[in-house]
Amino acid sequence: MSDRTDNASVAAKAPHGISDVARAAGVSSRTLRHYDAIGLLPATAVGEGGLRRYDDGALVRLQRILLLRGLGLGLSEIARVLDGEQDDVAALRAHVTWLEQERDRLARQLAAVRTTITRIERGDDMTTHDTFDGFDQTRFRQEVEERWGADAWQRGQDWWSASDPAAKAAFQAEQRAIATDAAALAVSDDAPTSAAGTALARRQLAWLAQAPGPALTADRFRTLADMYVHDERFTQAYEWAGPGAARALRDAMHALADAGAV
Numbered sequence: 001m002s003d004r005t006d007n008a009s010v011a012a013k014a015p016h017g018i019s020d021v022a023r024a025a026g027v028s029s030r031t032l033r034h035y036d037a038i039g040l041l042p043a044t045a046v047g048e049g050g051l052r053r054y055d056d057g058a059l060v061r062l063q064r065i066l067l068l069r070g071l072g073l074g075l076s077e078i079a080r081v082l083d084g085e086q087d088d089v090a091a092l093r094a095h096v097t098w099l100e101q102e103r104d105r106l107a108r109q110l111a112a113v114r115t116t117i118t119r120i121e122r123g124d125d126m127t128t129h130d131t132f133d134g135f136d137q138t139r140f141r142q143e144v145e146e147r148w149g150a151d152a153w154q155r156g157q158d159w160w161s162a163s164d165p166a167a168k169a170a171f172q173a174e175q176r177a178i179a180t181d182a183a184a185l186a187v188s189d190d191a192p193t194s195a196a197g198t199a200l201a202r203r204q205l206a207w208l209a210q211a212p213g214p215a216l217t218a219d220r221f222r223t224l225a226d227m228y229v230h231d232e233r234f235t236q237a238y239e240w241a242g243p244g245a246a247r248a249l250r251d252a253m254h255a256l257a258d259a260g261a262v
Contacts, residue, residue: 013044013045013053013055014043014044014045014047014053014054014055014058015053015055016053016054016055016056016058016059017047017051017052017053017054018032018033018043018051018052018053018054021054021058021059021062025062025063025066027066032052032062033052035062035065035075036052038075038079039079040065040075040078040079040082041058041061041062041065042058043058044057044058060088060092061082061088063092064082064088064091064092064095065078065082067095067099068081068082068240073176073180074173077176077177077180080180080181080184081180081183081241081242084180084183084184084187084188084242090242090243091242091243093243094239094240094242094243095240097236097239098236098239098240155212155213159211159212160211171207171210174203174207175207175237176241177203178200178203178204178207178238178249179237179238179240179241179245179249180241181196181200181203182200182238182241182245182246182248182249182252183238183241183242183243183244183245183248184196184242185197185200185245185248185249185252186242186243186244186245186247186248187242187244191255192248192251192252192254192255193255193259197248197251197252197255198252198255198256198259198261200248200249200252201249201252201253201255201256201261202256202261204249204252204253205221205253205256205262208221208224216262217262218257218260218262219257221253221256221257221262222253222254222257224253225249225250225253225254225257226250228246228249228250229246229247229250234246
């Protein structure tokens with residue numbers, strides 16, 4: 001009788017079995033057990049036969065894990081994001097904004113590809129606008145050229161094209177790590193001038209300095225910092241890690257420049 005009572009209590013507390021969760025989320029039960037073992041997604045309870053079970057809060061956490069994993073983050077980075085941002089609703093709203101932008105971009109790409117198929121089948125001429133709508137890799141080009149010269153964009157493109165896959169991966173991983181730390185700073189009590197804020201701004205300075213272009217003066221550093229907040233395209237490069245990440249990074253960068261360290 002006591003076993004049945006205990007099992008009923010477990011099911012009421014955590015109604016979602018590991019097999020059902022794994023199947024619905026498109027991951028394996030082994031993956032969920034691994035997430036449990038490393039503390040990324042602890043099972044809410046353990047039922048009969050040692051089977052892990054999950055409550056609604058665990059489902060929300062798993063959704064966030066999958067969203068962050070889809071952005072290319074490693075498990076250790078994901079853990080830092082989730083541990084640094086406890087407001088699930090605010091974090092998910094930031095994800096919604098990013099996902100809506102991605103949805104719109106993918107919808108445009110889908111329409112462009114369908115148009116291409118139709119034109120090929122009909123023997124119609126191609127147009128550059130219809131063919132490449134949604135593929136705009138140069139969406140920041142105008143800002144870069146207006147601020148730092150006509151050849152600044154091309155130099156950056158040439159540098160990126162010449163970088164090997166490992167260098168590109170490392171560059172992108174550092175940007176994601178900076179975004180994660182910026183999100184953590186946003187929810188902490190640390191000021192932009194704190195040790196954490198200074199370290200964050202110095203990492204951003206070193207990351208930016210990897211790319212060729214005009215010298216990173218204090219004024220240019222501040223301008224870049226402001227763009228992270230005032231231009232939503234740049235903001236989303238950091239806000240996926242948590243609300244306030246772009247603003248926290250901006251403030252830290254300003255503080256570093258004001259201190260004469262740039």
